[in-house]
Amino acid sequence: MTELNKSSQPNDSNAPLRDAGLSRLYRSAADEVPPAALDAAILQAARDAVAPPAARVVPWWKRLLVPAGVAATMLFAVMLTLTMERHSPDSVEVSSQKAEPAPAAAAPLSPAQPAVSKGRADQAATARETTPAAMPSAAAPTEKKMKAAPLVRDVDLPQAMPVAPAPATAPVSSADRLAEPATKSESRSSSDGLAAERAPAAAAAPAHEFAAKRATPRAELAWLEEIRQLRQQGRLEEAARRVAEFRRAYPDYPLPEDLK
Amino acid sequence: MSAPDLPDEGLMLAYQAGDVSAFERLHQRYRSKLYRYLVHQCNDVRLAEELYQDIWLRVVNARADYEPLAKFSTWLFRIAHHRLIDHYRRSARDKVLLWESAGDENGIEDFPAPAALTPPAQLERLQLKMRIAAALAELPEPQREAFLMAEEGGMSLEEIAKATATGRETVKSRLRYALSKLRHSLKDLL
Numbered sequence: 001m002t003e004l005n006k007s008s009q010p011n012d013s014n015a016p017l018r019d020a021g022l023s024r025l026y027r028s029a030a031d032e033v034p035p036a037a038l039d040a041a042i043l044q045a046a047r048d049a050v051a052p053p054a055a056r057v058v059p060w061w062k063r064l065l066v067p068a069g070v071a072a073t074m075l076f077a078v079m080l081t082l083t084m085e086r087h088s089p090d091s092v093e094v095s096s097q098k099a100e101p102a103p104a105a106a107a108p109l110s111p112a113q114p115a116v117s118k119g120r121a122d123q124a125a126t127a128r129e130t131t132p133a134a135m136p137s138a139a140a141p142t143e144k145k146m147k148a149a150p151l152v153r154d155v156d157l158p159q160a161m162p163v164a165p166a167p168a169t170a171p172v173s174s175a176d177r178l179a180e181p182a183t184k185s186e187s188r189s190s191s192d193g194l195a196a197e198r199a200p201a202a203a204a205a206p207a208h209e210f211a212a213k214r215a216t217p218r219a220e221l222a223w224l225e226e227i228r229q230l231r232q233q234g235r236l237e238e239a240a241r242r243v244a245e246f247r248r249a250y251p252d253y254p255l256p257e258d259l260k
Numbered sequence: 261m262s263a264p265d266l267p268d269e270g271l272m273l274a275y276q277a278g279d280v281s282a283f284e285r286l287h288q289r290y291r292s293k294l295y296r297y298l299v300h301q302c303n304d305v306r307l308a309e310e311l312y313q314d315i316w317l318r319v320v321n322a323r324a325d326y327e328p329l330a331k332f333s334t335w336l337f338r339i340a341h342h343r344l345i346d347h348y349r350r351s352a353r354d355k356v357l358l359w360e361s362a363g364d365e366n367g368i369e370d371f372p373a374p375a376a377l378t379p380p381a382q383l384e385r386l387q388l389k390m391r392i393a394a395a396l397a398e399l400p401e402p403q404r405e406a407f408l409m410a411e412e413g414g415m416s417l418e419e420i421a422k423a424t425a426t427g428r429e430t431v432k433s434r435l436r437y438a439l440s441k442l443r444h445s446l447k448d449l450l
Contacts, residue, residue, distance in 0.1 A: 017417070017432065018410070019439050021450045026411055029389040034295040034312055039287070042316040046283045049320050050275070 220246075220253055227259055268332030276323045287316070290336060293412040297337070300396045300408055301344055311347065315340050330422055333413045338423040341405065388449065395445035403438035406431055 223246055230239035243259060266274060266282065268289065274282035294315065298308035318339055326335075396404050402424075409420045420431045443450065 017435050017439070019443060022439060022442055022446070023411060025388075025446060025449055026392060029385070029392050030296055030412075031389075032296045032299050033292050035309065038309055038313055039291060042313060042320075043284060043287065045317055046275070046287070046320045047280050049323070050278045050280055 220250055223249075224256060224259060231259075269328035272323070272326055272332055273328065276326055283320070286332070290333070294336065294340060297340060297408045297412045298344075300393065301401070301405065302347075303393075303397050307347070311340070311343055315343050318343070331415070331419055333415055334419040334423050337409050337413045337415065341424055391446060391449065395442050398445065399438055399441060403434045403441070406434040407438040407442070410435060 223242070227239050227242045227246065230236075230242065243255070246253070247255070266285075268286060271282040271286040275286065295308065295312050298311050298315075299305060302308045302311065315336075319336065322339075396407070399407070405424065406420055409415045409423060413419075413423075415423065417428050417431050417435070420435075421428045424431065
């Protein structure tokens with residue numbers, strides 16, 4: 001034990017900080033000890049604190065919790081992905097596009113006149129491209145009627161096919177395009193079978209062209225100009241048909257006097 | 261060096277490393293000292309036992325963070341001091357105020373005359389214990405604590421100051437007054 005101070009002076013102010021007699025007196029009576037049970041509990045706690053943790057026995061079903069959870073999550077993700085793919089917008093559009101040709105086929109006498117409204121030029125182009133299936137039944141009687149006529153419109157159509165691949169381009173010069181079929185119609189007027197074969201595809205070509213023109217900002221004017229060209233060329237029936245189409249496409253557009 | 265030969269700080273470090281026998285040795289060295297300190301501080305055996313167990317469990321739980329920055333006795337009695345303060349705060353707020361505001365200048369004139377001696381010899385020892393306990397109980401808590409830390413913990417003024425978070429001169433003053441009063445109370449036994 002460390003001696004705090006050593007002094008022999010009895011004066012309180014200089015009294016030693018340790019009193020040997022008092023310490024001896026205190027020690028003689030200091031025999032209190034803690035209960036043995038209390039010490040045993042303390043020592044046991046000290047042992048437990050440093051003892052290695054015992055290996056716990058995990059029930060078999062608890063060991064499977066994590067793998068089962070992972071498997072369930074993956075299964076859910078796969079099912080969700082498949083469901084989303086089945087009901088994706090792309091698949092809905094494809095199915096709807098496939099259904100569109102049916103209404104076009106329901107009007108056999110007007111193969112090149114699908115019901116097209118303003119702003120649906122692309123759908124009209126697609127419908128016209130898919131309408132060849134309906135063309136033969138519709139085009140055949142019409143083509144027969146027109147066979148005898150000097151102006152065979154369906155025969156002329158194949159010649160317009162080279163222009164079809166550029167649907168959204170600027171309006172093609174109507175004079176050049178219409179002039180081409182006119183010159184070739186004379187050489188093909190005798191090949192009926194050939195005309196019959198080309199009628200379906202040919203019928204789709206001008207429709208496709210006009211649909212492309214509708215997509216351009218100045219489509220109305222070009223369309224009207226083409227109608228004028230047809231009239232000038234004496235192709236009145238075709239011109240009338242084009243006027244009707246124009247009216248359906250642009251019901252609010254005022255027709256010029258010469259085209260009414 | 262075997263466990264019994266190590267100083268207190270070495271035993272605690274050995275226990276920190278996992279040597280339970282080191283703790284048992286350390287416990288053996290301080291179990292009675294700490295117990296008597298708590299008995300005289302609380303003046304209640306049951307409370308002393310409760311605090312005694314709690315303090316040792318705190319030592320066990322603090323083994324990972326133990327650093328021999330001071331003597332082990334200083335560290336141990338510091339834990340005991342704070343545990344007592346916590347108890348007083350929970351149980352009796354006025355006792356905490358009494359502790360904190362206890363004057364260190366209480367002179368001998370503030371205490372009554374010592375009780376008369378009891379003649380039977382067979383009761384001498386018991387009376388001695390009772391006299392000492394009574395004398396200690398009469399001391400203000402800070403003075404009593406300083407005396408018990410010096411006697412039971414063998415701590416110096418500096419170590420007592422560290423354990424009680426006070427200054428050395430304050431501890432010196434408290435210890436001086438405690439000795440003066442105990443001498444007065446037990447002068448017939450000295």
